[in-house]
Amino acid sequence: MNVTKPRMARDRKNVDTPLRCPICEGALVNTVIRDIGGVTADIIWQMHAGECPEHGWFQAEIVSRPPREIFPVDRPFGIARRMEIDGEEIFSFPTVWNFEPPQAARQRVDPFEPRFWRVQRSLRR
Numbered sequence: 001m002n003v004t005k006p007r008m009a010r011d012r013k014n015v016d017t018p019l020r021c022p023i024c025e026g027a028l029v030n031t032v033i034r035d036i037g038g039v040t041a042d043i044i045w046q047m048h049a050g051e052c053p054e055h056g057w058f059q060a061e062i063v064s065r066p067p068r069e070i071f072p073v074d075r076p077f078g079i080a081r082r083m084e085i086d087g088e089e090i091f092s093f094p095t096v097w098n099f100e101p102p103q104a105a106r107q108r109v110d111p112f113e114p115r116f117w118r119v120q121r122s123l124r125r
């Protein structure tokens with residue numbers, strides 16, 4: 001009989017991540033990757049978090065695909081943090097991946113491909 005053991009969330013610290021600061025695009029420090037694990041082995045389910053020395057903590061979730069949004073948070077895996085940029089309230093930063101056409105989004109992609117993690121600066125390309 002094949003018994004599947006429940007997988008525990010596992011944190012790896014100070015690791016490489018494609019996650020960048022969505023404001024200055026700088027590399028993050030104190031990075032953490034939490035492996036949540038999928039219901040099946042071929043699902044990659046992770047949370048990535050890191051701190052920009054200037055702009056604070058951010059995190060993103062991947063479920064076998066690059067993240068659609070990067071969220072400002074108060075600490076890794078903490079609660080959402082309210083940000084204001086040029087007088088506008090920002091709750092999340094949509095990534096390039098979020099704007100991929102559906103047929104591209106259905107293809108198998110490397111969820112860690114950094115270009116998809118970049119913040120989409122404008123809806124016009």
Ligand SMILES: [Zn+2]
Binds near residue numbers: 021025052
């Ligand atoms: Zn920054």
